[in-house]
Amino acid sequence: MNAFASSEPQLHAALNGDRDHPGTPRSPQTIAAEARAAVDAGAQVVHLHPFAVSGRQTFDAEAVAETLREVRIACPEIPISVSTAAEIEPDPQRRLALIAEWTQLPDLVSANQGEAGIREVCELLLGRGVAIEAGLLSVDDAAAFVDSGLADRCRRVLVEPTVTDPDGALAQAAAIERVLAEAGIDLPQVHHGEGIASWVVNARAVRRGHGIRTGLEDTPVLIDGTQAAGNGELIAVAAGLLAELRP
Numbered sequence: 001m002n003a004f005a006s007s008e009p010q011l012h013a014a015l016n017g018d019r020d021h022p023g024t025p026r027s028p029q030t031i032a033a034e035a036r037a038a039v040d041a042g043a044q045v046v047h048l049h050p051f052a053v054s055g056r057q058t059f060d061a062e063a064v065a066e067t068l069r070e071v072r073i074a075c076p077e078i079p080i081s082v083s084t085a086a087e088i089e090p091d092p093q094r095r096l097a098l099i100a101e102w103t104q105l106p107d108l109v110s111a112n113q114g115e116a117g118i119r120e121v122c123e124l125l126l127g128r129g130v131a132i133e134a135g136l137l138s139v140d141d142a143a144a145f146v147d148s149g150l151a152d153r154c155r156r157v158l159v160e161p162t163v164t165d166p167d168g169a170l171a172q173a174a175a176i177e178r179v180l181a182e183a184g185i186d187l188p189q190v191h192h193g194e195g196i197a198s199w200v201v202n203a204r205a206v207r208r209g210h211g212i213r214t215g216l217e218d219t220p221v222l223i224d225g226t227q228a229a230g231n232g233e234l235i236a237v238a239a240g241l242l243a244e245l246r247p
Contacts, residue, residue: 010211011242012045012190013038013235017217018057018087023230024216026051028063032070037232038215039075042239046071047081047110047213049088057088059095065104081133082106084121092117096124105130110158113148114141122150131155133190137162138172142179156188158213161201169197170204177208192218199223202238206245214238 015034016024025031028050035046050067052058064082071080089095092115099121111122112135122132132154136142138161145151157180161172173191180189191205192198192213199219202212214234221227228234 009206009209009242009246010044010188010190011042011235011238012047012081012192012211012213012215013043013231014047014192014213014215014217015231016049016051016215017083018049019216019220021216021220021227023228025231026055028067028070031067032074034216034231035071035078035080036074037230038235039078041232041235042242043078043215043231043235045079045081045108046075047083047215047217049083049085049217057083059084059089059098059102061098061101061103064102064106068104068106079107081108081110084109084111084118084125086112086115086117092120096120100124107131108133108155110135112137112141113145114138119148119150122153126153133158134187135160136176136180139175139179142176146179146183146185151183151185151187154187156190156211157185159189159191159201159205159210161193161197164193164195164197166197166200169193169201173201173204195219196221196225199241202241203245206241207247209247212238212242 025034049057050063108131110133134154135158159176161169163169190211190213193201205212215231
């Protein structure tokens with residue numbers, strides 16, 4: 001089923017980021033292979049960070065294009081989300097200029113709402129037909145998103161508590177969700193956390209009828225704390241959570 005058309009809670013795979021893990025994919029070919037493994041395990045959307053030959057994350061148009069081509073060959077009809085995070089290029093104007101040069105476009109981008117210049121990035125990509133996943137890493141991000149007026153132009157919201165303590169992550173996810181509810185924003189939500197806390201955030205989200213995300217960008221470990229082999233194993237565990245806990 002096309003993930004754009006589904007009304008069911010979705011399972012997203014976050015394939016890499018700059019995670020220090022032996023299985024983290026960085027080349028277009030290894031990213032595509034990990035995307036295929038994630039999709040085979042149940043992922044409906046794949047999220048990725050392109051890398052330059054130097055091994056650094058990049059917004060370079062050629063690297064983005066090559067990565068998108070490889071993933072689309074490996075995973076036809078699967079929506080692809082690309083990061084626009086400031087950690088890749090901290091200068092807002094430089095980031096905007098690099099993204100404006102993209103020749104191959106993803107289906108979606110994640111756009112962290114607390115970052116300087118993110119409104120301009122969203123406007124640029126919306127104008128080119130790219131859907132926006134609004135990333136909310138904190139209550140302040142959620143409040144900024146409410147005030148931005150972008151909600152009715154976004155595909156979904158990513159609820160992304162950053163604290164690694166499980167209890168703290170649960171509290172942060174609940175607080176972000178509350179801000180959205182009080183503002184009447186009813187966009188589909190996809191929740192994830194960081195490290196071991198990601199799993200309790202996922203379980204809470206499933207019980208509340210939301211989508212979830214996992215993968216090496218979010219956590220290198222399984223629910224019991226042992227190191228995951230790769231994205232396929234992480235997604236398989238998350239698919240099990242969805243099957244077990246979905247209301």
